[in-house]
Amino acid sequence: MGMIGGSLEAFIGAVHRRGAALDGEIELVCGAFSSNPEKSKATGEALYLDPSRVYGSFQEMILTEKNLPEGERMDFVSIVTPNHVHFEAAKFAIENGFHVVMDKPLTLNMEEAKALKPIVENSGLLFALTHNYTGYPMVKEARAIVKSGAIGKVRKVIVEYPQGWLSQLVEATGQKQAAWRTDPARCGAAGGVGDIGTHAENLAEYITGLKITELCADLTIFVEGRQLDDDANILLRFDNGAKGILHNSQICNGEENDLNIRVYGEFGGLKWRQMEPNTLELTNQENGSRIIRTGVGNLSKHAQAHTRQPAGHPEGYVETFANIYRNFAFALRARWGTENRAVAVGNLGGTQDNADAYIPEIHDFPGIDDGLRGMAFINTVVKSNATENKWTKFEI
Amino acid sequence: MGMIGGSLEAFIGAVHRRGAALDGEIELVCGAFSSNPEKSKATGEALYLDPSRVYGSFQEMILTEKNLPEGERMDFVSIVTPNHVHFEAAKFAIENGFHVVMDKPLTLNMEEAKALKPIVENSGLLFALTHNYTGYPMVKEARAIVKSGAIGKVRKVIVEYPQGWLSQLVEATGQKQAAWRTDPARCGAAGGVGDIGTHAENLAEYITGLKITELCADLTIFVEGRQLDDDANILLRFDNGAKGILHNSQICNGEENDLNIRVYGEFGGLKWRQMEPNTLELTNQENGSRIIRTGVGNLSKHAQAHTRQPAGHPEGYVETFANIYRNFAFALRARWGTENRAVAVGNLGGTQDNADAYIPEIHDFPGIDDGLRGMAFINTVVKSNATENKWTKFEI
Amino acid sequence: MGMIGGSLEAFIGAVHRRGAALDGEIELVCGAFSSNPEKSKATGEALYLDPSRVYGSFQEMILTEKNLPEGERMDFVSIVTPNHVHFEAAKFAIENGFHVVMDKPLTLNMEEAKALKPIVENSGLLFALTHNYTGYPMVKEARAIVKSGAIGKVRKVIVEYPQGWLSQLVEATGQKQAAWRTDPARCGAAGGVGDIGTHAENLAEYITGLKITELCADLTIFVEGRQLDDDANILLRFDNGAKGILHNSQICNGEENDLNIRVYGEFGGLKWRQMEPNTLELTNQENGSRIIRTGVGNLSKHAQAHTRQPAGHPEGYVETFANIYRNFAFALRARWGTENRAVAVGNLGGTQDNADAYIPEIHDFPGIDDGLRGMAFINTVVKSNATENKWTKFEI
Amino acid sequence: MGMIGGSLEAFIGAVHRRGAALDGEIELVCGAFSSNPEKSKATGEALYLDPSRVYGSFQEMILTEKNLPEGERMDFVSIVTPNHVHFEAAKFAIENGFHVVMDKPLTLNMEEAKALKPIVENSGLLFALTHNYTGYPMVKEARAIVKSGAIGKVRKVIVEYPQGWLSQLVEATGQKQAAWRTDPARCGAAGGVGDIGTHAENLAEYITGLKITELCADLTIFVEGRQLDDDANILLRFDNGAKGILHNSQICNGEENDLNIRVYGEFGGLKWRQMEPNTLELTNQENGSRIIRTGVGNLSKHAQAHTRQPAGHPEGYVETFANIYRNFAFALRARWGTENRAVAVGNLGGTQDNADAYIPEIHDFPGIDDGLRGMAFINTVVKSNATENKWTKFEI
Incomplete structure (x- = not known):
């Protein structure tokens, strides 16, 4: 995963990173953490990223990563900027073939929202909106x-x-x-x-x-x-x-x-x-x-x-993001036809019956229609x- | 006190009786508990009232009690009927010189409410409405x-x-x-x-x-x-x-x-x-x-x-009625110029400073304006x- | 009922009086509220008692009331003194034919407790201990x-x-x-x-x-x-x-x-x-x-x-005393063979089936064995x- | 970090892995997840580990990793086995130069506990016990x-x-x-x-x-x-x-x-x-x-x-493990003299004053004495x- 937004002082970026990391299914490999390249760089360094994959803009990140070989390039972007950047970042990512996880609300205004819906739907790519609750x-x-x-x-x-x-x-x-x-x-x-x-x-x-x-x-x-x-x-x-x-x-x-x-x-x-x-x-x-x-x-x-x-061991806010990210990862692998290996370590949860199966209706996450x-x-x-x-x- | 309404099957009548009895300041001496004289009689009997002071209608009660000597006749009426009786019962009581405690809402409709306000205010009598909460x-x-x-x-x-x-x-x-x-x-x-x-x-x-x-x-x-x-x-x-x-x-x-x-x-x-x-x-x-x-x-x-x-000994619903009835009793005695003897037994509550004084602003109860x-x-x-x-x- | 102890500054006396008054089944008719006759008198006055039935000692109260005609004299005593008076007051009341309601603990010490048990049991009189909770x-x-x-x-x-x-x-x-x-x-x-x-x-x-x-x-x-x-x-x-x-x-x-x-x-x-x-x-x-x-x-x-x-109308501490006093009153009338008239006004509570019957197993109260x-x-x-x-x- | 114990069916192993992963400070690089090599292998695979670093026994892991070049080999072991394995695993890790995080209780019995204390203390290595609460x-x-x-x-x-x-x-x-x-x-x-x-x-x-x-x-x-x-x-x-x-x-x-x-x-x-x-x-x-x-x-x-x-976003059980692991990571780097880069992304929490400093008294974790x-x-x-x-x- 590559992240757009979420520099050091931001609140929600760290939440997304923790949610994505919790189950060991997703690795943060690159980021354009700020429109200020210095800030982006400092954030990438603090997160132990390869400096060559810390970018000064989301455009740069998307275009560069797109050219990396499969298996190396990021699989999807996580957009955690203020609202006014949502539309253009999501559009650019999708148009360049990347799946998207994005913080809510969907866009800055209704016009952008209506424009984004067909872009998402026609792309055939996965899109999640973190209505985490x-x-x-x-x-x-x-x-x-x-x-x-x-x-x-x-x-x-x-x-x-x-x-x-x-x-x-x-x-x-x-x-x-x-x-x-x-x-x-x-x-x-x-x-x-x-x-x-x-x-x-x-x-x-x-x-x-x-x-x-x-x-x-x-x-x-x-x-x-x-x-x-x-x-x-x-x-x-x-x-x-x-x-x-x-x-x-x-x-x-x-x-x-x-x-x-x-x-x-x-x-x-x-x-x-x-x-x-x-x-x-x-x-x-x-x-x-x-x-x-x-x-x-x-x-x-x-x-x-x-x-x-188990019961009585409180779970909280970070797990709600983890649930969206994990379900997104499962949906992604279902696309690829690869198995969800982590299923076996309980990451799908559930009873014996369904613990080893990804069931879209159960492992759901909010999407474009929720956003709209x-x-x-x-x-x-x-x-x-x-x-x-x-x-x-x-x-x- | 004399009660209008509050027969055996009623809910709120018993609440009023308990609230009035709690502090030992008010005694139920008569009642017209139902428009059905048999029911009224049965209720009075169950409440150990003198049968001669259990009436078949509120009119009968008010007119009869009015002619009893001071000190013997009831001091005020408590009206606990369904809403459609409120106005005429209150009006009749006031016009015959009795103070009134009444369950809410004030009347059946706005017209009655507007008509009752001047009746109350011009009478110089006390009027309480049990917005108990x-x-x-x-x-x-x-x-x-x-x-x-x-x-x-x-x-x-x-x-x-x-x-x-x-x-x-x-x-x-x-x-x-x-x-x-x-x-x-x-x-x-x-x-x-x-x-x-x-x-x-x-x-x-x-x-x-x-x-x-x-x-x-x-x-x-x-x-x-x-x-x-x-x-x-x-x-x-x-x-x-x-x-x-x-x-x-x-x-x-x-x-x-x-x-x-x-x-x-x-x-x-x-x-x-x-x-x-x-x-x-x-x-x-x-x-x-x-x-x-x-x-x-x-x-x-x-x-x-x-x-x-003392703290931690839960007080509840019945005490809210008791508070209105007790404050009403205090206000009544203040009218009479008699002291509130029960003050001494803590019925006014409060710190040493104010325990022996009736203070209208503190010992308040809802009245005609709340009802309106x-x-x-x-x-x-x-x-x-x-x-x-x-x-x-x-x-x- | 006549009260022993419970003068103006006492805490538990007022609780007992309120509990006894709540259901309209019991009337306070006399008291020896303090070993100090002045205090006893002042308390009786504040409680609107007939001055002739406010006594300077529990012995005086018991002996005097005993000689009043049935129907006029108190039916039982309520003992709410500090612990060291419990034994002698209860003993004196019982030996003179009065039923007893008493605050806990039973007595000052085990010896008194053991001595009181046969006195109670051999008397054939009712005895309640207000383990109110x-x-x-x-x-x-x-x-x-x-x-x-x-x-x-x-x-x-x-x-x-x-x-x-x-x-x-x-x-x-x-x-x-x-x-x-x-x-x-x-x-x-x-x-x-x-x-x-x-x-x-x-x-x-x-x-x-x-x-x-x-x-x-x-x-x-x-x-x-x-x-x-x-x-x-x-x-x-x-x-x-x-x-x-x-x-x-x-x-x-x-x-x-x-x-x-x-x-x-x-x-x-x-x-x-x-x-x-x-x-x-x-x-x-x-x-x-x-x-x-x-x-x-x-x-x-x-x-x-x-x-x-009804549900959601909080009941609290005072009702626990009321429950003991009311059940005691019912037991008393069952002794006398008189009906519990108040049953009809819901004071026994309960479903239609049992609302009109006093059932000792259901309308229980703590007694001498709890005290012991x-x-x-x-x-x-x-x-x-x-x-x-x-x-x-x-x-x- | 390398893990000892924590195979697929275990409960506490997954908790430790999530806690260690949450802040992005620690990476799981190897494991001996079970004494059964097949189970260990399956677990490593489910966790996306390099198969060459999934071991059949903790001894094998420790001895092999020890010979990897610095920067590549694991920095510490996390021991999450049942109690009877604690002592020998911790002893072996320490004697081969690895810091230890271990689940509680310390050992199977007091003798082992007493024996472990000097081993830990004389080693100069870090030791944390996950009394997570x-x-x-x-x-x-x-x-x-x-x-x-x-x-x-x-x-x-x-x-x-x-x-x-x-x-x-x-x-x-x-x-x-x-x-x-x-x-x-x-x-x-x-x-x-x-x-x-x-x-x-x-x-x-x-x-x-x-x-x-x-x-x-x-x-x-x-x-x-x-x-x-x-x-x-x-x-x-x-x-x-x-x-x-x-x-x-x-x-x-x-x-x-x-x-x-x-x-x-x-x-x-x-x-x-x-x-x-x-x-x-x-x-x-x-x-x-x-x-x-x-x-x-x-x-x-x-x-x-x-x-x-921020307030009102519930944190729970997994964060308690994360707190121990993160503090342990900070202590480790303080040993190495390297800075805690993640400090900058708020992983140390705290006010502006202390957000950029590792303070042992504040960033504490339970150790050998708690275990003893x-x-x-x-x-x-x-x-x-x-x-x-x-x-x-x-x-x-």
């Missing part, structure tokens, strides 16, 4: 439970993503993470809605299997001097008649990263919280709640295949916020 | 913290009241509690919004000291055959520019009575959950959370005055639900 | 689950009672509660072990149905200048071969009143915590945990009969602490 | 808080390690993990005490900085047919006069891996639970509890240096269990 075993379990019909038809969905780190104008203090996330030029038309709201939207649709059809949004910039929304309250309607609420915020002072979801159906409900991700609560009016835990009991194959430790819906969500929210009409259709 | 010590503490400025200007309020008991059409099975709460004739224009949404609205305004100015509501009847809303998703705007979300539901399958609130200000936040009422979390971006607990440390006088046990705002909330929500405009003004 | 609905449920065999043979019991309020030498500051609880003359041979360790012992034996057969104790006085143990670590062995740990402490700085128990059997386990008493966790190795909640689902009749509110075992526990712990032998037999 | 940031923070004096002199320590996975005789069903852990020949004189009790002992001593001086143990084999203890209840005494309780169990049906500790000092307490490792509670009698969270606020450098993600105390703990517990004397000295 759907990589948690208990999220997989929740989806499997909804699908099984155990809670009946879904009626109500409440999904929240409160953070507090932008409670003050930290972007004015030189905090790099805050700076680009609050800058329309690098981040797009929405702030928090794009950064974390899309995760909430993706999580809700992933678990329920439903699609948002219309919404009503109230966006706010609470911190004076900020350019993009730091708070969003949104009413949702889904394609099966379910109703919902999505709110995300960066000004919930004292909240860390408290993505959470509750889904209520006719016969029961599900509650999950990212900050304690190994627990899933299955509520029921007649029998009370059952606590479902990673690694305990008779879980779905979907959950088992994304669990590495994310961009449409941003667009619809911004549009809804600007109108006095109650409901705005969710359109792609 | 604001009687919890940690709710008092939350209000005191907001007032102190410790969390700065309030920016965001999330208040929820999920229940699951109406997930099926239980009103069709003869369940009495469900039957009247889903019947427009006895309950009013809204179902869940009136029954529990008003508690959420009252709680949010009580803690923050803010007023809702406009809202956007999406009501649903999820259970086929039901006549009134069993789910509400509502966006809120407050008079200081704060934004918020209120949702209440009776179809959150598996939820018990999970009223909860989160309030975020510039410098911190507050989180409270009715089902574990003795804990209040004070969040802070820089320092992490502090856990505030009933009876622990240097709490506000407001919290102390409503706490009966509750009715206006119901009205505004129903109106908002019926329009395609995003925002509907909250008007009284 | 076994009055929680979820403790009743836990006991019922163990009895049902659902968790199989019990193997391990961990019961804890940590408090932190004696972390400093507060008895030297004039704190009345601390003063008598750390004074051997008023409290007995043990401090924390008698005050709270006995609650832990009683809870463990009540839930498991097992008896402690031997133990190994390590007592400590951590706070310099204190006269009695403020910390106890104890290994337990039970009569079925189960093993256990009991520890109680008053120097766990920051702990409130965190009585809790875990019971593990062959097929599952139970976890309960007094500070969140409406929740019981049923653990299971194969299926994960089930959350059992007061008022939710198909609970045992034992739990139902001690629950007053508590005293034997104190004795055995003190003896074990003094020896270098590992195990000391639990003997009565 | 002390690698959690909040454990580092707890230790720093105790050291700071914030909770005063430690009085009471309660440390627990309940599991439920051996509630039935699973070793008879061919479960490999259960089989060797319950076999004295491969596991040593104790079962659960060696496997998990030593973790509890290590955690308690690490956080408090105290040493256990004597103890009183009650071991049980609850499951018929088992050869080693599956439950231990132990009273502890520490060198500063503190008292404590340690219990570990494998028959707490329904418990996963619930290692937890509570430490109470004169002025406050600390509570930590491995299953939710990113939270530390600081209790205080006067002010209530503070919640300390990974990544939030002004934490100690010790905690910061072992944290990889662990073995002495096992020995003392077994001895105490066999005697009727209450206290057995903890002797090395």
